[in-house]
Amino acid sequence: MGFTNLSTVLRAYDEGRLFAEAYGDEAPRVLWLHGWRRSAADFAPAARLVASAGVASLALDLPGFGASPLPEVRGGAEVYADALTDLVTELARDPLVIVGHSFGGRVALTLAARRPELFRHLILTGTPLLRVANAASSPRGYRLVRWARSKGLVSEARLERARQRYGSDDYRHAQGPLREILVASVNESYESQLQALWTPLTLLWGANDTVTPVAIAERASELVRVPWSLRVLDGAGHLAPLEAPEAFRDAVLGAVAS
Numbered sequence: 606m607g608f609t610n611l612s613t614v615l616r617a618y619d620e621g622r623l624f625a626e627a628y629g630d631e632a633p634r635v636l637w638l639h640g641w642r643r644s645a646a647d648f649a650p651a652a653r654l655v656a657s658a659g660v661a662s663l664a665l666d667l668p669g670f671g672a673s674p675l676p677e678v679r680g681g682a683e684v685y686a687d688a689l690t691d692l693v694t695e696l697a698r699d700p701l702v703i704v705g706h707s708f709g710g711r712v713a714l715t716l717a718a719r720r721p722e723l724f725r726h727l728i729l730t731g732t733p734l735l736r737v738a739n740a741a742s743s744p745r746g747y748r749l750v751r752w753a754r755s756k757g758l759v760s761e762a763r764l765e766r767a768r769q770r771y772g773s774d775d776y777r778h779a780q781g782p783l784r785e786i787l788v789a790s791v792n793e794s795y796e797s798q799l800q801a802l803w804t805p806l807t808l809l810w811g812a813n814d815t816v817t818p819v820a821i822a823e824r825a826s827e828l829v830r831v832p833w834s835l836r837v838l839d840g841a842g843h844l845a846p847l848e849a850p851e852a853f854r855d856a857v858l859g860a861v862a863s
Contacts, residue, residue, distance in 0.1 A: 624672035629661030637664040640707025644671035650850035681790035682711035700725035721803035726860035799828040806833040811841035
């Protein structure tokens with residue numbers, strides 16, 4: 606049975622600290638968490654498909670993105686999980702299916718590892734779960750400017766120009782508190798959360814994901830002790846929820862029914 610009204614409704618939660626797009630009028634059974642520099646809108650195609658099958662869901666704007674204000678505390682996935690715990694506890698009248706893309710997947714995994722009783726299934730896509738081996742250090746030019754700044758030899762403006770030149774695309778676009786959060790997050794790795802996971806896991810990965818390659822999902826799956834599956838989505842890249850919404854509909858509905 607589908608819903609008669611499938612329009613999206615933006616709602617405020619946690620005294621205005623979190624905003625989310627609601628799909629369906631019933632209590633949500635699915636929670637969607639988007640990636641860095643993205644918003645809840647990334648899940649709109651999949652969420653509408655899920656709602657048309659009669660399953661309500663909620664797509665959050667993570668703190669600092671979309672309609673949600675910046676978090677009060679700076680930090681990575683652990684801090685974001687702290688910010689979401691009260692809301693998730695309130696929503697989980699029955700255990701939820703939680704879907705996380707990229708950075709949102711890190712938050713989803715952290716929540717599921719901490720509070721397994723709140724979740725019936727975890728679905729991750731494009732999530733940088735493990736630190737890439739032999740990652741390159743900062744470019745030599747940037748390290749020289751940073752050293753010169755530490756000695757008072759160049760200005761803060763000169764250092765910022767070096768950051769803009771040598772930093773990643775995410776780093777260049779992050780300003781103020783979001784840059785602090787990004788720096789705290791970028792070198793995190795999630796081996797302990799994967800090993801502590803009690804929630805069944807589905808990995809949906811774009812075959813053409815060059816940001817977080819399929820090899821990351823394969824390595825991560827070796828660490829979990831719960832039932833898991835990996836589905837590689839042909840033709841999809843890092844933004845798999847937008848590129849293959851039907852695959853997410855099928856995974857979510859299967860998890861809800863399990």
